[in-house]
Amino acid sequence: MSINGFVFFLGWGLVGLSGLIWSLINLWLSLRCKFWKIVDGEIKDSCTDARRSGRSLFKSYYPIISYTYNVNGVAFEGNRIRYGSTGGSKSEAHDYFEKYPAGKKVKISIDPNNYGRSVLEPGPSWGIFGAIILFLAAGAWGLTGVLDYLQANH
Numbered sequence: 001m002s003i004n005g006f007v008f009f010l011g012w013g014l015v016g017l018s019g020l021i022w023s024l025i026n027l028w029l030s031l032r033c034k035f036w037k038i039v040d041g042e043i044k045d046s047c048t049d050a051r052r053s054g055r056s057l058f059k060s061y062y063p064i065i066s067y068t069y070n071v072n073g074v075a076f077e078g079n080r081i082r083y084g085s086t087g088g089s090k091s092e093a094h095d096y097f098e099k100y101p102a103g104k105k106v107k108i109s110i111d112p113n114n115y116g117r118s119v120l121e122p123g124p125s126w127g128i129f130g131a132i133i134l135f136l137a138a139g140a141w142g143l144t145g146v147l148d149y150l151q152a153n154h
Contacts, residue, residue, distance in 0.1 A: 001145070001152060009145025011142065012141055012142030013143045013146055014142070016137070016139020016140065016141070017139050019135030019138065020139055023131040023135055026128050027128050027129075033109050033119050034109075036109040036122065037112045039071060040070075040107065041068060041078075041105070041107070041118075042069075042104065043067050043101060043102050043104045046065050046066075047063075048062065049062045061089060061090045062093055063096030064079065065120065069108045074115070076115060076116055078116075078119070081100075081119070082123070082124075
């Protein structure tokens with residue numbers, strides 16, 4: 001294997017490692033927020049955003065939900081629905097839009113150590129587990145290539 005192959009696999013290993021760390025942090029926060037304080041809130045705005053990644057022919061649709069809540073007389077705003085992905089098909093995004101229309105009263109989970117950190121739906125999404133598997137595979141593939149290079153050249 002050439003040095004270019006080594007760099008290629010090293011890159012995939014680093015992508016896998018950084019993505020895995022990001023996914024594990026999201027998993028930890030999603031599990032932790034199930035035990036956060038619950039406060040009353042209200043949906044401020046609700047819409048759907050369509051995005052294309054790169055030159056892809058396909059769009060991904062993301063619900064954008066903003067909400068307000070008060071803690072000890074101090075007003076806060078949030079927009080996190082849950083930890084992990086909420087994007088995907090147009091119908092999935094539309095389901096969130098219908099579930100959280102503007103003006104709806106909701107329960108919001110807030111971090112007792114940081115009242116500005118909040119989430120509408122505590123708990124992990126399946127997307128987090130998918131990301132963990134994907135980044136583990138990318139990291140393992142990259143590590144395998146790096147180890148093959150090192151073994152062949154030393």
